[in-house]
Amino acid sequence: MRDKKSHEERRRVWSAAFGDKAVRGYEERLRRYLNDLVDYFSSQAAVGKPVNITKWFELYSYDFMGDLTFGESFGMLEAQEDHWAIHLLKQAMIPLGLYLPTWFFRIVTSIPGLSRAWQRLFDFCGERMMERIKAPAEIPDIASVLVVPIKGQQPSREQWELL
Known part of the structure; x- marks a missing residue:
């Protein structure tokens, strides 16, 4: 982004989602997926089955990022494959x-x-953001912090660009 003013506006909106308090609140989400991942590894180790660790860390990472961003997992750990x-x-x-x-x-x-x-x-992504605008998150996620200034309204073009 070359426009300093636009950069500052976007940074102001996004910085609230990555402050100390917000990041500490994301730990609960992380643990849920980490526990699922460790449980899977343990179940495979118990029967001596090899695991493609790259695949499983990828599934875990995207599920966590989906939950962290939009308040819901992509369901990839459970499905054992990529979400569309x-x-x-x-x-x-x-x-x-x-x-x-x-x-x-x-x-x-x-x-x-x-x-x-x-x-x-x-x-x-736009649909997920609109869902978050209409229905605030019970547990804060990145999208819930980003939509605070919108206050449940239809975002303007300028607001969409900040998101």
């Missing part, structure tokens, strides 16, 4: 490995059809 939104995210990230300039991605995402996966992912 995470699959889209992974597909959309492949071109980033090519180390192309930023302007290239702006051009590509403006071409109809080529940005369909990105748009579905943004729509999914």
Whole structure:
């Protein structure tokens, strides 16, 4: 982000979600998924079965991030596979490995059809944010902190850009 004023506004909104108090509150969420992960590892070790630890840490990480961000897991530890939104995210990230300039991605995402996966992912995230605006979280998460200034209303375009 090149505009200093826009950067400061976004930082002000986002910093509340990552302050000491907020981060301490996220620990309860982390433990739930960590316990599920350890239980799975223990069950596999008890029968001498090998575990693809990379896969399981990935499932754990996305479930925790989903809960931390939107107040609900992606259910990947339970399903033992990627959620469709995470699959889209992974597909959309492949071109980033090519180390192309930023302007290239702006051009590509403006071409109809080529940005369909990105748009579905943004729509999914937007729907989760609208759910959080309409129904505040019982246990604070990142989205619940970000939507405080919106106060249950339909966000303006400027507010969406800050989120």
